[in-house]
Amino acid sequence: MTIQTVGIIGAGQMGGGIAHVCALAGYKVFLHDISPDRIETGIATINGNMARQVTSGKLGEKERSDAMGRIAGAETLADLATCDLVIEAATEDETVKRKIFAQLCPTLNPEAMLATNTSSISITRLAAQTDRPERFIGIHFMNPVPVMKLVEVVRGIATEDVTFEAAKAFVTRLDKTITVAEDFPAFIVNRILLPMINEAIYTLYEGVGSVEAIDTAMKLGANHPMGPLQLADFIGLDTCLSIMQVLYDGLADSKYRPCPLLVKYVEAGWLGRKAGRGFYDYRGEHPVPTR
Ligand SMILES: NC(=O)c1ccc[n+]([C@@H]2O[C@H](COP(=O)([O-])OP(=O)(O)OC[C@H]3O[C@@H](n4cnc5c(N)ncnc54)[C@H](O)[C@@H]3O)[C@@H](O)[C@H]2O)c1
Numbered sequence: 001m002t003i004q005t006v007g008i009i010g011a012g013q014m015g016g017g018i019a020h021v022c023a024l025a026g027y028k029v030f031l032h033d034i035s036p037d038r039i040e041t042g043i044a045t046i047n048g049n050m051a052r053q054v055t056s057g058k059l060g061e062k063e064r065s066d067a068m069g070r071i072a073g074a075e076t077l078a079d080l081a082t083c084d085l086v087i088e089a090a091t092e093d094e095t096v097k098r099k100i101f102a103q104l105c106p107t108l109n110p111e112a113m114l115a116t117n118t119s120s121i122s123i124t125r126l127a128a129q130t131d132r133p134e135r136f137i138g139i140h141f142m143n144p145v146p147v148m149k150l151v152e153v154v155r156g157i158a159t160e161d162v163t164f165e166a167a168k169a170f171v172t173r174l175d176k177t178i179t180v181a182e183d184f185p186a187f188i189v190n191r192i193l194l195p196m197i198n199e200a201i202y203t204l205y206e207g208v209g210s211v212e213a214i215d216t217a218m219k220l221g222a223n224h225p226m227g228p229l230q231l232a233d234f235i236g237l238d239t240c241l242s243i244m245q246v247l248y249d250g251l252a253d254s255k256y257r258p259c260p261l262l263v264k265y266v267e268a269g270w271l272g273r274k275a276g277r278g279f280y281d282y283r284g285e286h287p288v289p290t291r
Contacts, residue, residue, distance in 0.1 A: 001084070001111075001113060001162060001163070001166040002084065003027070003084040003085045003113070003166065003169075003170050004027065004028060004084055005027065005028045005029075005030070005082060005083045005084050005085075006022045006027045006028070006029050006030070006083060006084070006085050006086070006087065007029075007030045007032065007074065007080035007083035007085070007086035007087070008022070008029060008030070008031050008032065008086075008087050008089060009032045009033075009077070009080075009086065009087070009088045009089060009090050009100055009104070010032075010033060010088065010089040010090035010091070010117075011031050011032070011033040011038050011039050011041070011042025011043070012033075012038075012042070012089070012090075012091075012274070013143055013144070013236065013274060014089040014117055014141060014143060014145065015031065015033070015042065015087075015089035015090070015117075016031075016042045016043075016045050016046050016049075017141065017143065017144055017145025017146055018087055018089055018117065018141055018145055019031050019042070019043075019046055019071055020046045020049060020050065020067075020145060020146050021145055021146055021174050021176075022174065023046075023067040023068070023070040023071050024050075024059075024063065024067045024146075025173050025174050025175070026070070026173075027070065028070050028072075029070055029071045029072070030072055030073070030074040030079060030080055030083060031043065031071060031072070031073055031074060032073075032074040032075070032076075032077060032079065032080060033090075036073070036075055039073040039074070039075070040073070043071060043073060046068070046071065047068055049146065050064045050067065050068065051064065053146070077100070077103050077104045077107065078107040080104065080107075080108065081107045081108060081109060082109060083108070083109070083112055084109075084111075084112055084113065085112065085113045085114075085115060085166075085170065086104065086108065086112060086113075086114050086115070087115045087116070087117055087139060088100055088101070088114070088115070088116045088117065088118075089116075089117040089141075091238070092118065092119055092120065092121070092238070092239045092242040092243065093242060094121050094125075094126070097116065097118065097121065097126060097129075098126070098129045101114070101126070101129050101130045102129065105130050105131045105132070106131075110131075110132070111135075112132075112135070113132075113135045113136075113137070113163055113166060113167070114127075114130055114132060114135060114136045114137075115136070115137050115138065115139040115167065116136075116138055116139070117138075117139060117140055117141055118138060118140070119140065119186065119187075119190050119239060119242075119243050120185055120186040120187070120190055120194075120242065120243040120246035120247065120250075121246055122156075122183060122185070122250070123136070123137065123138040123154050123155065123156035123159070123183045124156040124157045124158070124183050126156075127156040127157075127158055127159070128156075128158075133156060133157075133158035133159070134158050134159065134160040134163065135159075135160070135163050136156055136158070136159060136163070137153065137154065137155060137156065137159050137163050137164065137167045138152070138153065138154030138155070138156070138181075138183070138187070139151060139152075139153060139154075139167055139170070139171065140152040140153075140154060140181075140187060140189075141176075142189070143234065143235060149176055149177045150176065150177055150179060150189070151171045151174075151176040151177070151178055151179075152178075152179050152180075152181045152187050152188060152189060153167050153168060153171065153178050153179070153180050153181070154180075154181050154182070154183050154187055155180075155183065156183055157183070184250075185246050185247050185249075185250030185251055186243055186246060186247050186250075190243050191247070194240060194243045194244055194247065195244075195247070195255070195256060196228060197228045197229075197231060197232045197235075197240060198240075198244050198256070198258060198259050198262065199228075200214050200218070200227075200228035200229055200232070201229070201232065201259040201261050201262045202259045202261075204229065204261060204279075204291060205259055205260065205261040210289065210291060211229050211279050211280065211289035211290065211291050212289050214227060214228065214229055215227020215228065215229050215230050229279040229280075230279070230280065230287075232262075232272065232278065232279060233272035233273050233278035233279050233280055233282075234272065234273055235272065236271050236272050236273075236274055237262060237265050237266050237270065237271045237272045237278050238266050238271050240262060241258055241262050241263060241266045244256060244257075244258035244259075244262070245258060265278060265279070270290070277290065278290075279291070
């Protein structure tokens, strides 16, 4: 399987980041989202992030402009027909992902490989919704994609060796380090990370500490580079809640019960940095804790 053209569905934090690293690695990229506006915003964000890399000396100006020249918007899923690999990076909601695959598969090249960037949902179950479970795989990038070295590669029950090898070669070309995880809810990183974040939210909910106290405690007391509430805002509280729900449903253990305060923030639309407000309010000059 030779991959030259990569389609990416979802131009948000992750889809944009994946497009960024793919374009820099020389792949032709098509970026799709639900509206032309979102695609445009996604491409503008990638350009801004690459420009920052140029300013800090990590990237040359020619590399930036060449890479940007390799990224094109795709207004419909049918525009991804010629891609060798399509990576789904839309909202962490199984219904949304299923609908995307149902629409995408009939027009996609039958030889093309399909991947999902899901943080938690069963690869086997998503693969079964497609016409090509043997060519389907989990390629789970970390946020922010251009910075984070790790990519989890997750096989579904039907994923063929050739797909697995092609996914590993693709990730290696992006200069990332692979860890292979089995197909269990939330894989490795989020199986460990999200219960810690959820516990930090319970700690806030029960009044054990303020937002600042909890984040400072974990930064200085456990040497974490950022506090768990700041990290939750960075991931997106909707994504955090979805992952906890997948863990809770998939492992049927009450220790994964999503904190009611997390549910409340998501219901309020306080989804973290991407929404301007989460455990911190980002609308001013500096982030201000909301509790
Ligand atoms: N945020 C993280 O830290 C992180 C890390 C690793 C993996 N992920 C996973 O990556 C995926 C995307 O997360 P994100 O943080 O980029 O979310 P996001 O909210 O920033 O972006 C999601 C994008 O998907 C688009 N979308 C929704 N429905 C769509 C549809 N039907 N067709 C096309 N586009 C659609 C939205 O318009 C939005 O632009 C999720 O599966 C998430 O679990 C997230």
